[in-house]
Amino acid sequence: MPNSELQRISSFVRAFARRQAARTVDLPGGFAVYDEALAHSRVNNQVVLGTAVDPEALPALLEEALGHLPYRLVSVLDDEVGKGCAEPLTRAGYVHSVHLVMLHSGPVPTGGRAEEVDLDALRAPLTRRWRSFLPEVDDEVLHQLVERRAVRRRGADIVRFLGARTEEGEVASWADLYADPATGTAQIEDLVTAEAHLGRGYADAVLSTALRLAADEGCTTRFLTADAADWPRHWYERRGFSAVGRAHCFERG
Known part of the structure; x- marks a missing residue:
């Protein structure tokens, strides 16, 4: 690369x-x-x-x-x-x-049954998922972890929240798409599926839709980041992504 x-x-x-x-x-x-x-x-x-x-x-x-x-x-x-x-x-x-x-180098999906959703549609499933990840934190922490998505709209020329819905209309899986057509660059971020809907293809629908929308905007550099020590990296590899670099995170407290 x-x-x-x-x-x-x-x-x-x-x-x-x-x-x-x-x-x-x-x-x-x-x-x-x-x-x-x-x-x-x-x-x-x-x-x-x-x-x-x-x-x-x-x-x-x-x-x-x-x-x-x-x-x-x-x-x-x-x-x-x-x-x-x-x-x-x-x-x-x-x-x-x-x-x-991880850079996407596979074929761009032609379909994808996810759609653009607003933050109102994501608040309930986001809050439930964050509660499952961080059961010990208080409500204000959860509130900020959900509402911080709103400020992401400032981050790029194109920011879309994508979601795949159940037949009942509930958002089952979601992700962000950030795109800069001027440089041909797009990032897919925070792909998450609600616990009750795991293993049913909803994440595939969101990822496929994100890749197609990025390509439609002329973004040939389509990337995401994945924990080097966790299983999703292999899931992404099966969907046309390959590791081209490494970033580092250091946390305390």
């Missing part, structure tokens, strides 16, 4: 983080994003790094940028930079995870 492809994806991710943020602060190697109205959402209050930084200085930099929060999150979009940060950050108490950047 040419470096230019990964650079295009990295630029898209950085731009999305900046555009959806309520405010940003530039830092060595990257920037911090903040949204005080979504203080419980880590992805909306984090440090994003894309270029080389002094790894030994990074823990202090994160304390300065995120010290007002009860957690710390840094996303490192460059694999080599992420590997260089791993030792000092784990020594400082951070948990390290690796995410694969």
